[in-house]
Structure formats: C-alpha cells, structure tokens
Amino acid sequence: MKVLIPSPLRSYTAGQRWVEAEGHTLGAVLDDLDRRYAGIRFRMIDEQETMRRHIRFFVNGAQTFDLALPLRDSDELTIVQALSGG
Amino acid sequence: MLQKQAAVKKSATKTAARSGAATKKPATVMLVATRKGAWLLHGDDSRRSWRVDGPHFLGHVIHHLVLDPRDGRTLLAAAKTGHLGPTVFRSTDRGRTWKEAAKPPAFVKKDDGSGRSVDHTFWLTPAHANEPNVWYAGTSPQGLFRSEDGGVTWAPFSHINDDPQYLEWFGTVQDGTPDGPKMHSIIVDPRDPKHLYFGLSGGGVHESTDGGASFHTLLDGLEVVEGFPKDNPATHDPHCIRMCPSNPDRLYQQNHCGIYRIDRPATRWERIGTKMPKKVGDIGFNMVVHPRNDNVAWVLPMDGQTVWPRTSPEGKPAVYGTRNGGRTWQRLDLGMPREQAWWTVKRQAMCADGGDPVGLYFGTTSGELWASRDEGASWKCIARGLPEIYAVESGTLG
Numbered sequence: 001m002k003v004l005i006p007s008p009l010r011s012y013t014a015g016q017r018w019v020e021a022e023g024h025t026l027g028a029v030l031d032d033l034d035r036r037y038a039g040i041r042f043r044m045i046d047e048q049e050t051m052r053r054h055i056r057f058f059v060n061g062a063q064t065f066d067l068a069l070p071l072r073d074s075d076e077l078t079i080v081q082a083l084s085g086g
Numbered sequence: 087m088l089q090k091q092a093a094v095k096k097s098a099t100k101t102a103a104r105s106g107a108a109t110k111k112p113a114t115v116m117l118v119a120t121r122k123g124a125w126l127l128h129g130d131d132s133r134r135s136w137r138v139d140g141p142h143f144l145g146h147v148i149h150h151l152v153l154d155p156r157d158g159r160t161l162l163a164a165a166k167t168g169h170l171g172p173t174v175f176r177s178t179d180r181g182r183t184w185k186e187a188a189k190p191p192a193f194v195k196k197d198d199g200s201g202r203s204v205d206h207t208f209w210l211t212p213a214h215a216n217e218p219n220v221w222y223a224g225t226s227p228q229g230l231f232r233s234e235d236g237g238v239t240w241a242p243f244s245h246i247n248d249d250p251q252y253l254e255w256f257g258t259v260q261d262g263t264p265d266g267p268k269m270h271s272i273i274v275d276p277r278d279p280k281h282l283y284f285g286l287s288g289g290g291v292h293e294s295t296d297g298g299a300s301f302h303t304l305l306d307g308l309e310v311v312e313g314f315p316k317d318n319p320a321t322h323d324p325h326c327i328r329m330c331p332s333n334p335d336r337l338y339q340q341n342h343c344g345i346y347r348i349d350r351p352a353t354r355w356e357r358i359g360t361k362m363p364k365k366v367g368d369i370g371f372n373m374v375v376h377p378r379n380d381n382v383a384w385v386l387p388m389d390g391q392t393v394w395p396r397t398s399p400e401g402k403p404a405v406y407g408t409r410n411g412g413r414t415w416q417r418l419d420l421g422m423p424r425e426q427a428w429w430t431v432k433r434q435a436m437c438a439d440g441g442d443p444v445g446l447y448f449g450t451t452s453g454e455l456w457a458s459r460d461e462g463a464s465w466k467c468i469a470r471g472l473p474e475i476y477a478v479e480s481g482t483l484g
Contacts, residue, residue, distance in 0.1 A: 008145075008170055039186045043170040046203035047192035054169040081169045 001073050003033065006081040009044075012037040021077070026057060027067035029077060044079065054082040114439050115481050116457075117161070118449055119148035122473035124163055126181050128483075133445050133459050136468050142181065150434060150477045152210045154236075156218055158484020162237045164207035164223070172206045174223070176237045180483050189239040191223050191231040193247060202227055202247075209434070211272040214279035224269030228256045228286050230298075244298035255289045255319045263287050270433065271327035275334050283327060283337070290322035291339070307355035309343035326373040326433040333380035338412075340373040340385055340433070347383075347412050358412025362387070366399050366406070366417075371433035372448070376461075377440050381411045384418070384438075384462055386431045386448055396451070397428040405446065407462050421465035422456070429454070434477035449475030 003021050005013050013019050021036065023029035027049075034041035044055045049067060051057070057064055058078040059071065071077070114129040116136070125140030146165045154160040159180045166172040174187040193202045204225045213220035219236040222243065232243035246252040256267060268287045275281035280297035283304070291304040303319050314321035323342035330336040335350040338358075345359030345368040359368025369390025376382035384407045389399045398404070404419035429450040436448040446458040453472035458465045 008167060038188065039173065039190075042190060042192070043173065046171060047195055048199075048201040048203050049195065050203065052169070052171050 001029065001071065002076050003029065004076075004078040006079050008081050009040055009079070012040040022073070024070060025067065026059070026064060026069045026071060026077070029071060030067070056080040056082055113482065114441065114445065115153065115483050116447055116455070117151040117153060117477075117479040117481060118455060118469075118472065118475060119151040119163070119434070119477035119479075120449075120453070120473040120475050121147055124148040124151045125469075125472065127455070127469060133439075133441065133457070138469065139181065142184070143175065147206065148476065149206055149208045150210045150479075152212065152479055153481030153483070154212050154221075155481065156212060156215055158482060160236060162210050162221065164210055166206045172204050172225075174207055174210075174237055174240070178236075187233075187238055187240065189241075191225055191229065191240040193229060194242060202229070204229060205266050207231075208268045209270045209272055211274065214274050215276065217279055222272045222274070222282075224272050224284060226266035226268045227262070228252075228267050228269040228289060230269055230272070230284065232298075244294070244301065246292075246301060252289075256286065257288060257320050261288055261320065271324065273327065273329045273337075275329070276331070277334055283329070285324035285327045285339075286319075286322075287325065287342075288320055288323045290319035291324050291327060304348075304353060304355075306353050307348075307357065308339075308341060308346065309357065311343065325371045328373045328375045328383075330375045330380035332376070332378050336380045336411075338373050338375055338383045340370050342369075344368045345370075345373075345385060345412065356412075358408070361408075361413060362406060362415050363417075366404075367391070369394075370431075372431050372436035373433075374436050374438050374446065376444055377438060378442075378444075379409075382407065382409050382461075383412070384408075384436070384446060386436055388430045395428075396430050398430055401426050401428045403427050403429065403450075405448070405458075405462050405465075418458075418462035419465070420463060432476055434479075435475050437478050437480050439480040440482070445480070447478050447480060449478040451475065 021029045021032045023032050030041050113131045116127040118125040123141035123144040127136040150164045161177040163175040173190045175184045177184045207223050208226050209224035211222045221233045223231040229247045230243045231240045233240045271285035273283040282294045292301045293304050294301045310316050310321045325340045327339045337348050339346040344357045346355040347358050348355045362368045366387050367390045370385050370387045374384045386405050389397050404417045406415045408415050429452040431448045439445040443461045446462050449455045451474050455469040457468045
C-alpha cells in the first residue's frame with residue numbers, strides 16, 4: 001500500500017514522500033516500513049507499543065489509534081506529525 | 087540513517103574566531119549539545135581561537151555528545167526531536183558522518199501495561215579503557231543501559247530497570263526534574279571496570295562493586311529538602327557527581343541540597359559547600375574536577391533561594407573554585423558580565439579539558455559558550471547565538 005511519510009521522517013526514506021509497504025494490520029505495515037527503513041518505527045511507536053505523543057495515523061482519511069486495525073493493499077496510510085511547541 | 091554534514095558551516099556564532107592556521111592539527115575539541123542541535127568547536131593549540139563545525143542534527147534535542155577517549159574518533163549523540171522518539175547517533179569519523187543506532191536504549195516490553203518507555207537518553211559514558219566499544223547510557227525516566235558494540239545496539243543493564251525497589255525510588259514523572267526524572271553521572275572506576283556509580287534525580291547515589299550484579303545506596307551525610315525523610319532514597323537528588331581522575335577514591339557532588347565531597351572507603355559525604363559565600367550559597371547543577379589535582383574543583387552556582395528561578399545569583403554569574411578540597415572557595419568571574427546576566431548552566435554543561443593549565447568551559451541556557459585558558463582565572467565568550475546549551479564536553483581527536 002501507499003504510505004505518506006511526514007517530513008521529519010523522510011531522512012529515513014531518502015527524502016521520499018510516498019513509499020510502499022506491506023502488511024495485514026497497521027502494526028504489520030509499520031514493521032515492514034522498519035525492515036525497509038531501519039529505525040523508523042521506534043521514532044513513531046515506543047517499546048510498549050504505544051503511539052508517540054505527536055504521531056498520528058490516518059487510514060483512507062480516518063484516524064486510528066489501533067495497531068491491530070486490519071488493512072488491505074488498496075488502503076492508503078497517512079502518517080502525520082502533529083505540530084506543537086516552539 | 088546516514089546524515090552527511092558539511093565539514094564546516096558558517097553559523098551565527100560570530101564570536102568564534104576561525105583558526106588562522108588551517109593545516110594545524112586541532113588540539114581540543116568542544117562538543118556542544120543543545121536543545122536544537124549539536125556543534126563541534128575545534129581549538130588551535132593555544133585554545134585561543136576556535137573553528138565552528140555545525141549545526142549537526144539541526145532541530146534535534148541533543149542531550150549529550152561524547153567523544154570516546156579510547157580511540158579519539160568515535161562520537162555518540164543522544165538525540166530526539168520534539169515529536170519523534172529517542173535515538174542515539176554514532177560517528178566513527180570524528181563527526182563527519184553519522185549513523186543511527188540499530189537498537190537505541192529501550193525498556194523491556196511489559197504485556198500487563200506496567201512497562202516504561204524511554205523519553206530520551208540523557209547521559210553517555212564510555213566504559214573502562216580495557217573494555218573497548220563498551221558504553222553506558224542513562225535515560226529519562228531513569229534507566230541504565232549498556233552497549234558492547236560501540237553504541238550500535240543497546241540493552242538494559244543490571245536488574246535495576248525493573249526492580250520493584252528501584253521503581254519505587256525512581257518515583258513518577260511528577261517526582262523528577264521539570265524535563266523528566268533522570269539517570270546521570272554514570273562513573274566507571276579507572277582501576278576496576280566492575281566498580282560503578284550513578285546518580286538518580288531523584289533517587290540518590292548508587293554504587294556497584296560487582297559489575298552491576300548488585301547496587302547499594304551511598305547517601306549518608308547528604309541533605310534532603312526540608313520535610314522529606316532522609317532515609318528514603320527517593321527524596322535524594324544528586325545533580326552531578328564527578329570522580330577525580332588523579333584519585334578515584336575522591337568524588338565531588340553538586341546536590342540539590344549543597345556541594346559535597348567523599349573520600350572512599352568512607353561512606354559519608356561531607357558538605358563542603360557550607361564554606362561558600364552565604365549570599366551565593368551552594369546550590370547548582372554542575373560539578374567539575376581537575377584532571378590531575380584532586381584538591382581542585384569548580385562549580386557555577388545557581389540562585390537557590392525561594393522559587394529557584396534557575397538563574398545566576400543576582401544576575402551576576404561566577405564560577406567558584408576550590409584548591410583545597412572544599413575548605414575555601416574563590417570567586418572566578420573575570421571577563422564575565424558584571425550584572426544583568428540571568429542565565430545559568432545545566433548539570434552537563436560545564437567541563438574541564440586535559441591541558442596545562444587546565445581549560446574550563448561552560449555553556450549557558452542562553453546559548454553562550456564561555457572558556458577559560460587559566461583554570462578559571464579569566465573568561466572569554468567563544469560562541470554566542472547558539473540554542474539553549476544542554477551539555478558541553480571536551481576531548482582530543484585522534
């Protein structure tokens with residue numbers, strides 16, 4: 001499926017905005033992203049499998065907080081970095 | 087992730103003069119970690135002029151940047167951004183290129199929901215000279231980690247990260263410093279790699295003599311905030327602990343409640359800050375020791391009255407030094423602002439080099455880097471316009 005990478009994480013994807021990843025759940029897609037771009041997952045998901053505070057995931061435009069959410073190859077995953085601070 | 091950095095970039099640090107002799111081998115390098123990136127300043131042989139290299143990791147919070155003294159070329163940087171999780175970057179070519187750790191410090195996953203998550207790596211310590219590639223890391227919230235491959239992969243070290251007693255002493259985020267409770271001052275005895283110390287803010291001072299198999303507290307003599315019980319390690323707040331390289335039995339400590347010294351095997355800390363001028367007090371965060379004389383140490387006090395504004399006392403910053411183990415202290419402020427300078431210096435942001443005379447350095451919360459070539463007798467601002475400085479370390483590139 002197509003995955004939109006937010007700008008702070010594009011150093012992992014050689015600057016690519018859109019990348020491809022595979023998996024039947026959101027967590028599995030993130031695992032696949034990490035196989036392709038080592039280290040990227042831990043910047044978004046902590047060691048207790050919790051989404052980091054300012055990272056948001058949208059599947060076909062709908063926000064989800066569920067890493068077990070089933071996904072299909074035709075889905076589009078958007079990763080967003082919420083803005084905050086100064 | 088590989089981040090190629092320009093070898094030298096012009097920066098806003100206009101006061102840092104460029105070396106006139108570009109072919110000279112740099113003597114001292116200053117490693118400056120800030121809230122928004124890292125800078126390296128390469129000194130000439132005399133430490134009079136400095137070549138600025140940076141920013142590295144612009145936009146990242148860099149809590150600590152440390153050169154491995156065992157090879158003079160490996161650098162580790164503890165990094166995170168305001169939005170992304172923590173990591174460690176590693177350079178094996180003196181900071182020209184960087185690669186992210188394959189497995190940064192992280193706590194063990196707990197399925198019952200009780201697990202903790204590393205917010206940031208706060209402290210990095212190269213291990214013993216006979217343990218090449220071994221490093222220790224302290225995190226926020228408090229955790230102790232070790233790498234045996236030069237910082238590429240990290241694993242929890244010892245039992246303490248998940249020990250029920252230690253978890254109680256660690257307290258909650260609300261019990262810690264404003265930027266989160268921290269493990270810091272990880273010290274390895276140069277005579278024995280199994281002899282370790284660390285400090286917890288809060289949680290006290292801890293020692294191991296068996297390579298981390300067990301730890302015990304070292305709290306006797308330390309004050310706590312009025313109203314707290316002294317016998318509970320959770321109420322103790324060491325800010326910075328330093329071992330004297332010339333005498334590993336002597337340690338100095340800047341604590342939340344004063345300046346202390348201990349001479350092992352004694353187990354009682356002696357409060358030496360009582361000899362500081364009363365109107366300045368002995369509150370602060372940093373502690374620096376002389377590399378060759380265990381009677382010499384320095385602090386940069388902070389206003390410790392009432393609400394703890396985290397500024398210099400009366401807006402008049404000064405380093406205070408002792409040359410007799412803390413029996414007397416001298417104000418060392420020649421060259422510093424005489425008034426209206428309301429910055430202060432964090433616990434990792436003051437250090438000494440190995441020169442003779444010793445060079446002293448501190449970085450301020452307002453982004454200035456100050457240096458003394460004469461053991462504190464006189465001071466010069468060598469860089470300004472940097473972000474808030476979190477840590478300053480010195481080293482010699484091999």
